[in-house]
Amino acid sequence: MKTIKLALALSAVLLSPLANADASKGDHTEALQLAVDHPTRSPANVARDKYRNPVATLAFFEVKPDSTVVEISPGGGWYTEILAPLLAAHGTYYAAHFxxxxxxxxxxxxxxxxxxxLAANPIYNRxxxxxxxxxxxxAIAPAGSADVVLTFRNLHNWYSNGGDDGMVAIFKDFYKALKPGGVLGVVEHRLPADKMTGEWMKSGYFPQQLTITLAEKAGFIFDSSSEINANPKDTADHPGGVWTLPPVLRLKEQDKEKYxxxxxxxxxxxxxxxxxxE
Structure with missing residues (x-):
C-alpha cells in the first residue's frame, strides 16, 4: 500500500503544472510546451526536437490535454515521453505497439x-x-473512441510489406478507432515525385500524393498539410536511403559531417x- 501511495504521489509531482492545464482553452501551446519540457524526457530525445518540432506538430494535429490519442508503433517512446505527461491528468493515451x-x-x-x-517511471502509469x-x-483502441490517431515515420515499412491494399487496410483500422470528425496525423519521410522510379520503396521515403490517395480510399478526407517538418537540404537520394541521415547515420564515419x-x-x-x- 505504501508503494502505491508513493507512486501516486510521485506521479502528481511529475505532472505538475500540467495537471493544472486548462483543457478547455482554445490554444494549447502552453500545455504542449510544458510536456515537451517535461523533466523526465531523455537528453538524447530532446536533441531531436529541432528536427521533429513536437509542439507545432501536435498542435497541427489538434492534440489537447484532454484528448484520447492513439500512437501507432511508438518504437522506443520518443513521442511517448511527451504524450504521456500531456495526457495523464485529463486525457487518454493508447500506445499501439508490436x-x-x-x-x-x-x-x-x-x-x-x-x-x-513504461515500468521505470510513474509518469507512464496511465x-x-x-x-x-x-x-x-x-483493436488499437475501442471503436469510435479516439480524437486523434498518430503515426510517425512508419508508412514505408508497412507499404513494403503490403503494398496499396495493405496500406488501405491499415488506414481502415485507424478509421475505425476514430470518432466522427477525428484526426489522423501522419508524419513521414517524403519522396519527391520525380524520384518515384526504380526501387524507391527501398529508400525509406514515401510519396505524399500516394499517402493521400490511399487514406482517401480508406474513407478519410484530406484536411491539410504543413511544412513544419520540411527540410529543403534533404535531396532524398542518399546511398543508404533515409537511414544515411541522422539519427541512424548508416554510413557511420563516411561523410558523417556532410549528413x-x-x-x-x-x-x-x-x-x-x-x-x-457517413
Missing amino acids: PADSTSDYYKRNRAAFVEK VQLTDFAPDNSS LAIGESDRMTLKFRKPVT
Missing part, C-alpha cells in the same frame, strides 16, 4: 524494451498498451479527418 503474442524476435525485443520503459501490426486483428549538416529527413506532415457523417 503485438504481445508476436513470434517475431524483433517485435518481441522492441515491445519488451518499451514495456520496461499509458494503455495495445497491439498493432499489419494483418493483426487486435549531420543536412540533418534529419524532409518530412511531409499530413492531417486527415474521419467524416462527421
Whole structure:
C-alpha cells in the first residue's frame, strides 16, 4: 500500500503544472510546451526536437490535454515521453505497439524494451498498451473512441510489406478507432515525385500524393498539410536511403559531417479527418 501511495504521489509531482492545464482553452501551446519540457524526457530525445518540432506538430494535429490519442508503433517512446505527461491528468493515451503474442524476435525485443520503459517511471502509469501490426486483428483502441490517431515515420515499412491494399487496410483500422470528425496525423519521410522510379520503396521515403490517395480510399478526407517538418537540404537520394541521415547515420564515419549538416529527413506532415457523417 505504501508503494502505491508513493507512486501516486510521485506521479502528481511529475505532472505538475500540467495537471493544472486548462483543457478547455482554445490554444494549447502552453500545455504542449510544458510536456515537451517535461523533466523526465531523455537528453538524447530532446536533441531531436529541432528536427521533429513536437509542439507545432501536435498542435497541427489538434492534440489537447484532454484528448484520447492513439500512437501507432511508438518504437522506443520518443513521442511517448511527451504524450504521456500531456495526457495523464485529463486525457487518454493508447500506445499501439508490436503485438504481445508476436513470434517475431524483433517485435518481441522492441515491445519488451518499451514495456520496461513504461515500468521505470510513474509518469507512464496511465499509458494503455495495445497491439498493432499489419494483418493483426487486435483493436488499437475501442471503436469510435479516439480524437486523434498518430503515426510517425512508419508508412514505408508497412507499404513494403503490403503494398496499396495493405496500406488501405491499415488506414481502415485507424478509421475505425476514430470518432466522427477525428484526426489522423501522419508524419513521414517524403519522396519527391520525380524520384518515384526504380526501387524507391527501398529508400525509406514515401510519396505524399500516394499517402493521400490511399487514406482517401480508406474513407478519410484530406484536411491539410504543413511544412513544419520540411527540410529543403534533404535531396532524398542518399546511398543508404533515409537511414544515411541522422539519427541512424548508416554510413557511420563516411561523410558523417556532410549528413549531420543536412540533418534529419524532409518530412511531409499530413492531417486527415474521419467524416462527421457517413
